[in-house]
Amino acid sequence: MARVLLLMGGLSREREVSLRSGMAVSSALKELGHVVVELDVREDFLARLLELKGEVDVAFPILHGRGGEDGCLQAVLELAGIPYTGSGVLASALAINKYMSKLVFRAKGIPVADDVVIEKRDIITEGLERMVQGVALDLGFPCIVKPNREGSTVGTSVCRNLDDLSQGLESALDLDDTVIVEEYIEGREMTVGIIGEENLLLPVLEIRASKGIYDYECKYTKGMTEYLVPAPIEPKLSQQLQEMALKAHLSLGCEGVSRVDFMVDGEGEIYCLEINTIPGMTELSLIPKAAAAIGLTFPQVVGKILASARLKAI
Numbered sequence: 578m579a580r581v582l583l584l585m586g587g588l589s590r591e592r593e594v595s596l597r598s599g600m601a602v603s604s605a606l607k608e609l610g611h612v613v614v615e616l617d618v619r620e621d622f623l624a625r626l627l628e629l630k631g632e633v634d635v636a637f638p639i640l641h642g643r644g645g646e647d648g649c650l651q652a653v654l655e656l657a658g659i660p661y662t663g664s665g666v667l668a669s670a671l672a673i674n675k676y677m678s679k680l681v682f683r684a685k686g687i688p689v690a691d692d693v694v695i696e697k698r699d700i701i702t703e704g705l706e707r708m709v710q711g712v713a714l715d716l717g718f719p720c721i722v723k724p725n726r727e728g729s730t731v732g733t734s735v736c737r738n739l740d741d742l743s744q745g746l747e748s749a750l751d752l753d754d755t756v757i758v759e760e761y762i763e764g765r766e767m768t769v770g771i772i773g774e775e776n777l778l779l780p781v782l783e784i785r786a787s788k789g790i791y792d793y794e795c796k797y798t799k800g801m802t803e804y805l806v807p808a809p810i811e812p813k814l815s816q817q818l819q820e821m822a823l824k825a826h827l828s829l830g831c832e833g834v835s836r837v838d839f840m841v842d843g844e845g846e847i848y849c850l851e852i853n854t855i856p857g858m859t860e861l862s863l864i865p866k867a868a869a870a871i872g873l874t875f876p877q878v879v880g881k882i883l884a885s886a887r888l889k890a891i
């Protein structure tokens with residue numbers, strides 16, 4: 578039996594999702610016989626953490642996006658000396674940053690989509706129109722614009738012409754000073770979960786979003802997305818995706834749990850999109866779904882993640 582500090586909520590755009598995952602994890606932990614102390618990561622969080630420090634054995638962060646999944650919270654837990662689940666400071670910071678993740682992926686031979694990275698200051702010096710023309714020349718259409726450090730497809734848009742691209746860039750730049758524009762990969766979307774100390778690879782799950790891209794609405798509205806697990810693909814492709822997922826997970830130094838997102842094009846080429854270091858954990862989320870396909874219950878998944886908690890070498 579452990580006394581678990583469940584950290585959830587927070588102030589990011591993904592607060593609501595975090596609260597839902599948090600409630601599900603809380604029930605699972607109680608079912609496993611642990612004592613759960615729930616703490617919302619809001620303004621009074623640091624003071625509350627210090628008060629609770631002696632009363633808990635381990636922290637379980639279930640926060641998505643900046644301020645929770647990006648290494649900051651992990652650094653606080655390191656300094657407080659509280660072992661915690663999931664990735665450490667550097668791995669979390671790298672994974673939330675799509676630009677930095679892709680630098681590492683490329684260096685490690687993990688295939689990624691071509692991209693152009695745009696900084697807000699470039700727009701100020703060069704002008705939006707020139708930047709848009711440049712991106713269009715480099716990547717062509719369609720392309721996809723993403724804020725560098727958001728999750729849940731917030732601020733992401735598919736662009737089919739110059740107008741879309743300038744609008745897409747403007748809205749993404751409202752959310753982040755760095756924006757990444759990628760070639761749009763026409764194909765199927767797959768995700769691979771990894772859990773526990775032993776890096777257990779879950780079966781490949783195919784995401785068929787009714788809107789084409791797996792956006793916020795498709796992610797969180799029942800019935801708007803079809804999930805197929807195990808994905809109906811050749812065993813060879815499934816094995817390649819799992820190998821690539823593990824390679825990506827290790828390349829950033831991730832631990833305990835992660836979910837690696839991929840696109841696979843018509844020729845079977847794989848592109849690694851990103852790693853989520855604190856993936857959704859409602860009972861309907863993708864990791865629990867994929868785990869169920871190999872007979873693991875939701876509390877078993879939560880138990881495995883909990884068992885891998887530790888302080889990490891940053």
Ligand SMILES: Nc1ncnc2c1ncn2[C@@H]1O[C@H](COP(=O)(O)OP(=O)(O)O)[C@@H](O)[C@H]1O
Binds near residue numbers: 690729731760
């Ligand atoms: N290069 C791409 N080509 C086609 N679709 C993409 C591409 N990049 C992202 N997407 C779509 O957008 C969604 C969100 O992108 P992703 O990189 O996973 O960011 P996040 O999930 O952090 O918002 C993906 O799940 C996928 O549906």
Ligand SMILES: [Mg+2]
Binds near residue numbers: 729838850851
């Ligand atoms: Mg994603």
